[in-house]
Amino acid sequence: MVTLARHDNGSTIIKTSGINFYYGSFQALTDITMDFDRHRVTALIGPSGCGKSTLLRLLNRMNDLIDGARVGGEVLFEGMNIYAPEVDPVEVRRRIGMVFQKPNPFPKSIFNNIVYGPRLAGVAAKADLEALAEQSLRQAVLWDEVKDILGRSAMTLSGGQQQRLCIARALAMKPDVLLMDEPTSALDPISTAKIEELIDELKKTYTIIIVTHNMQQAARVSDTTGFFYLGRLIEYNATEKIFTNPDVKQTEDYITGRFG
Amino acid sequence: MTGTMKWRYRKQKIFFGGVRLAALTLTAALGGLLFFIFINGFQAISWEFLTQPPRDSMTKGGIMPAILGTIYLTVGAIAVALPLGVMAAVYLTEYAQQGRIVRAIRVGVNCLAGVPSVVFGLFGLGFFVVFLQFGSSILSGALTLGILILPTIIGASEEALKAVPQTFREASLALGVSKWLTIWKIVLPNALPGILTGSILGIGRAAGETAPIMFTAAAFFTAKLPGSVFDEVMALPYHVYVLATAGTYIEQTRPLQYGTILVLVALVLGIDLIAIIIRGYMRRKKRW
Numbered sequence: 001m002v003t004l005a006r007h008d009n010g011s012t013i014i015k016t017s018g019i020n021f022y023y024g025s026f027q028a029l030t031d032i033t034m035d036f037d038r039h040r041v042t043a044l045i046g047p048s049g050c051g052k053s054t055l056l057r058l059l060n061r062m063n064d065l066i067d068g069a070r071v072g073g074e075v076l077f078e079g080m081n082i083y084a085p086e087v088d089p090v091e092v093r094r095r096i097g098m099v100f101q102k103p104n105p106f107p108k109s110i111f112n113n114i115v116y117g118p119r120l121a122g123v124a125a126k127a128d129l130e131a132l133a134e135q136s137l138r139q140a141v142l143w144d145e146v147k148d149i150l151g152r153s154a155m156t157l158s159g160g161q162q163q164r165l166c167i168a169r170a171l172a173m174k175p176d177v178l179l180m181d182e183p184t185s186a187l188d189p190i191s192t193a194k195i196e197e198l199i200d201e202l203k204k205t206y207t208i209i210i211v212t213h214n215m216q217q218a219a220r221v222s223d224t225t226g227f228f229y230l231g232r233l234i235e236y237n238a239t240e241k242i243f244t245n246p247d248v249k250q251t252e253d254y255i256t257g258r259f260g
Numbered sequence: 261m262t263g264t265m266k267w268r269y270r271k272q273k274i275f276f277g278g279v280r281l282a283a284l285t286l287t288a289a290l291g292g293l294l295f296f297i298f299i300n301g302f303q304a305i306s307w308e309f310l311t312q313p314p315r316d317s318m319t320k321g322g323i324m325p326a327i328l329g330t331i332y333l334t335v336g337a338i339a340v341a342l343p344l345g346v347m348a349a350v351y352l353t354e355y356a357q358q359g360r361i362v363r364a365i366r367v368g369v370n371c372l373a374g375v376p377s378v379v380f381g382l383f384g385l386g387f388f389v390v391f392l393q394f395g396s397s398i399l400s401g402a403l404t405l406g407i408l409i410l411p412t413i414i415g416a417s418e419e420a421l422k423a424v425p426q427t428f429r430e431a432s433l434a435l436g437v438s439k440w441l442t443i444w445k446i447v448l449p450n451a452l453p454g455i456l457t458g459s460i461l462g463i464g465r466a467a468g469e470t471a472p473i474m475f476t477a478a479a480f481f482t483a484k485l486p487g488s489v490f491d492e493v494m495a496l497p498y499h500v501y502v503l504a505t506a507g508t509y510i511e512q513t514r515p516l517q518y519g520t521i522l523v524l525v526a527l528v529l530g531i532d533l534i535a536i537i538i539r540g541y542m543r544r545k546k547r548w
Contacts, residue, residue: 094436
């Protein structure tokens, strides 16, 4: 594994060290050690089954839900190991939000989708919830499209709008980190472009870690890219370097389409 | 067309014909049954029949106490079985680690569904009536019927919970919402239409069973309407049973027996209809 020295202007927000992950007896990740920088976009790329989504889900303990999953090693979020026994995964997920591959709004109104999380986290005042909804929808560049139909079911929105709604819903929890698991793979090119613009805007406020199958997307939106193969981190470098002059032959083979 | 092809088409026709015939037979049997009950029963139906207690050794008057009793018992059984069944299903599908224990519980639930209803009646007599000293009462009857329909409710609830997309659970959990609140706020509301559908079957069964209430709740005749859950009640299925087998004037009360059955069927369909309307309303609200 080759890791370039990090950019000085970004401090580490999440650090994994020696992560090994097993589904039953199958080892999905082997010895993953990497740093994620604050206010940067990190892309995780690699062929299907390489472990990139598994790693992403490890970072906010979504893999807890899988029967027979085991984690070794540490994930330090702002210096605290989120797998320590005294840590509540619910608390971790409040600070590290997630957007999924397929848009998954709740069968509720647009407004209630956004305020669902904050309400259960204790925000009760109607004015606060309304302000939060507007702020989150503006951040997700959806406000102008839905401001007059906040009471309508989220299921009536288009796929691209639904995905931006899901991003707004995650932002309403005011997380520090936003994990995105192939957020545009179910969307058309125009919706994809909108989400990519959005990512560029969001990194001013949030740290974003994105899994993508689309290498052009990784090249367009990310500052740093990690290439995974067979559960190992093969190369972790500045995105520009990865896509122009990677250090490892395997990375070059993958991004030039020779395998994968 | 070659001979083999012709033969194949003929075979297909015969097969489809058979399937269609089976479906028709089923419909005809149901239609015939309802028609028979209606033809024999509707003459007995009158305002008096629905609102008066029986008179003159059951040969005259109405069945109002039995209608009321059956409603009490059915509502009571649902009130017992629905929360219990849904909670059990939530445990089995959402919390319990899938393994030997869960499988054992499922086998137990399925066995419970196959137990003859008279066994429930005897259990109710031994446990609720005698041991817990509830006596022959609405309470004992409702609890016994509740246990009887528990497997139906658990099964339906499990199916309904499994049908809620996993992505809803993930979306909620990823927002830092606890598992319990995710189930309460997202999973259960979306499973409710399915749970109600399954419960409809339970309602029909609870209203129609005779054996479980025979020893636990039902009275041949009560002079007064029940004043509390510790009173005995008359009930429609038991009323038919006694009129048809144990009364003094079995032949004279025949029209009343059919009338009672017609009322029972109408009552069950009525309760079903309410459940279907509620379900339809909720389905329109929740779509995914």
